Amino acid sequence: MTEIExxxxxxxxxxxxxxxxxxxxAAAELAHTMKALADPARLRLLSIVAASGGGExxxxxLTGPVGLSQPTVSHHLKVLxxxxxxxxxxxxxxxxxxxxPGALDRVSRALGAA
Amino acid sequence: MTEIExxxxxxxxxxxxxxxxxxxxAAAELAHTMKALADPARLRLLSIVAASGGGExxxxxLTGPVGLSQPTVSHHLKVLxxxxxxxxxxxxxxxxxxxxPGALDRVSRALGAA
Numbered sequence: 001m002t003e004i005e006x007x008x009x010x011x012x013x014x015x016x017x018x019x020x021x022x023x024x025x026a027a028a029e030l031a032h033t034m035k036a037l038a039d040p041a042r043l044r045l046l047s048i049v050a051a052s053g054g055g056e057x058x059x060x061x062l063t064g065p066v067g068l069s070q071p072t073v074s075h076h077l078k079v080l081x082x083x084x085x086x087x088x089x090x091x092x093x094x095x096x097x098x099x100x101p102g103a104l105d106r107v108s109r110a111l112g113a114a
Numbered sequence: 115m116t117e118i119e120x121x122x123x124x125x126x127x128x129x130x131x132x133x134x135x136x137x138x139x140a141a142a143e144l145a146h147t148m149k150a151l152a153d154p155a156r157l158r159l160l161s162i163v164a165a166s167g168g169g170e171x172x173x174x175x176l177t178g179p180v181g182l183s184q185p186t187v188s189h190h191l192k193v194l195x196x197x198x199x200x201x202x203x204x205x206x207x208x209x210x211x212x213x214x215p216g217a218l219d220r221v222s223r224a225l226g227a228a
Contacts, residue, residue, distance in 0.1 A: 018218065021179065022161040027154040034157075037225075038148035040141040047136040050226070065135065104132065108222040111151075112164070 018112025030110055036083035037107070041066055042076045046085060046104075049097050056089070056098040132226030144224055150197035151221070155180055156190045160199060160218075163211050170203070170212035 022030070037043060044066050049057045063073050077097055080086045085104065086097045136144070151157060158180050163171045177187050191211055194200045199218065200211045 017157060017161050018164045018213075020161070021165050022158050024154070024158070027157040027161070030157055031152050031154040034148055034152035038145055038152040040138070040145040043131060043141040043144055043148075044136050044138070047131050047134070047141070050132045051135050099132075104225045108225045111218045111222045111225075 016110055016112045033083055033107060033110075036079050036085065039076065039079075041068060041072070042080055045073065045076055046080060046099070049086065050099050056096045058094045058096050060094055062097075130224055130226050147197055147221060147224075150193050150199065153190070153193075155182060155186070156194055159187065159190055160194060160213070163200065164213050170210045172208045172210050174208055176211075 017030070037046075045062055048062060048065055049055075052061070059070060059073060059077065062077070063070050066073060068076075077086060077088070077095075081088050081097070084100055087100050089096045089098070131144070151160075159176055162176060162179055163169075166175070173184060173187060173191065176191070177184050180187060182190075191200060191202070191209075195202050195211070198214055201214050203210045203212070
């Protein structure tokens, strides 16, 4: 597991990859955001949260489907939350995660899609 | 520099992150594709090629702007080519790289953008 520092997806995706050459700073920010998505477990977690009824999922619902320990799942969820893809709400014993509206679309636009 | 194995972007992006939960295999393929983009030098190289007059750039034009040695630039270009983002044409002494039409859009769609 690699620890990475991630800036918020909103800042990272303000510029587009296709148009004019990316500055060094913009490329570094966008690369950090892409790193959050460059992991199979994190992609699966995002897709499970996105497909969850009510739009949110509890850590307790996520460990089973991905077949990883709760600490590992919590680490991946933290990376996704810090990158701005997930929001986290604590209710009682559990934390619930939901997709941040528009976050994936912003990455999508940064890749230069029309 | 980390060596990564990358499958072609076309296969990796056949499914969408938002819709139904990604299978383990689909998540692994998409993560490999994202890894090719999760590097600031590779993002800058892609953006410079995209912005080049005539739609293609020579390795000899790319080392200066990114401030890296030619072997390092060639490595990054190889990763991007193997991932399906760039095409490579040899003419005389130099290799010329061009953006593969639709490759970034396919990743963009895999992220679930409308």
